[in-house]
Amino acid sequence: METILLVMSSWWWVAPAAAGAGAATYAGLTTRSRRARRLELDAARHEESQAYRALVAAKARVRTAQAEALTTKSAGPVRAYDARRALQAAKQAERNASLELRASRSRVKAGYSQYRAAAAHDxxxxxxxxxxxxxxxxxxxxxxxxxxxxxxxxxxxxxxxxxxxxxxxxxxxxxxxxxxxxxxxxxxxxxxxxxxxxxxxxxxxxxxxxxxxxxxxRATSPAAATAASISAAATAIAELADRLPSLLAKLPQPRQGEPPAGRVP
Incomplete structure (x- = not known):
């Protein structure tokens, strides 16, 4: 009896240590499985953060291009035209970045719904x-x-x-x-x-x-076609806005002493 008590007093820590190791192993396996199942959701969140940083950078480039366009107004028509083109490209990049951020947020919502609906055997x-x-x-x-x-x-x-x-x-x-x-x-x-x-x-x-x-x-999806149409329309409007001052300047001015067109003296 004394031998059994001596052994138990010397090795009493084995059972708690084994139980703790088993619990840690089970927790690790459970965490790894949960992380593997939400991998698509985590990837969508990673893409969302990247899209947000890209949009912030695009907005900064637009501000830089706007400042450049203002400073080159009196630097000659060639530099002013290049600055307007650079501003137009920066605004288009900002619109694309905004659309990408919206798409990434939609993917996050879809990934969350899919993660919540997934079963253990999927x-x-x-x-x-x-x-x-x-x-x-x-x-x-x-x-x-x-x-x-x-x-x-x-x-x-x-x-x-x-x-x-x-x-x-x-x-x-x-x-x-x-x-x-x-x-x-x-x-x-x-x-x-x-x-x-x-x-x-x-x-x-x-x-x-x-x-x-x-x-x-394969036919183009309606969403992609709509996005392409919106992008093309925005580009055309931006180009028209840039060219409008030059088009107005080319219009013939009324002569001195003559009434404006459409009015009877």
């Missing part, structure tokens, strides 16, 4: 993204392994064609961005890999479209 965001990457590679390998498809569309395997070269470059970029350890992916790495996979999909679709593959052409 695939992780990095697994879904790797599956999309593998699907594009499988579509590409079909032209390399299927003789009928290779003969029907030889352009898809022709490395001299620009669209095929663009796809191969996008494929190499996506492969370089693909994480090796999926359980240690940071939000920035996930965002970069997602952008590379999207470019890969777009490059492959364009290569198939130029190769004449049936059903490869």
């Amino acid at each position: 695939p992780l965001p990095i697994e879904r993204l790797c599956a999309v990457h593998d699907a594009v590679n499988a579509r590409w390998l079909a032209y390399e392994t299927d003789v009928d498809k290779a003969l029907a569309h030889p352009q898809m395997t022709d490395t001299r064609h620009p669209a095929t070269v663009a796809f191969l470059l996008a494929q190499r970029e996506a492969l370089s961005k693909r994480p090796m350890l999926r359980d240690r992916v940071t939000p920035q790495q996930f965002a970069e890999y997602r952008v590379a996979v999207r470019h890969l999909e777009a490059a492959f679709d364009e290569a198939e479209r130029q190769a004449g593959v049936p059903g490869a052409a």
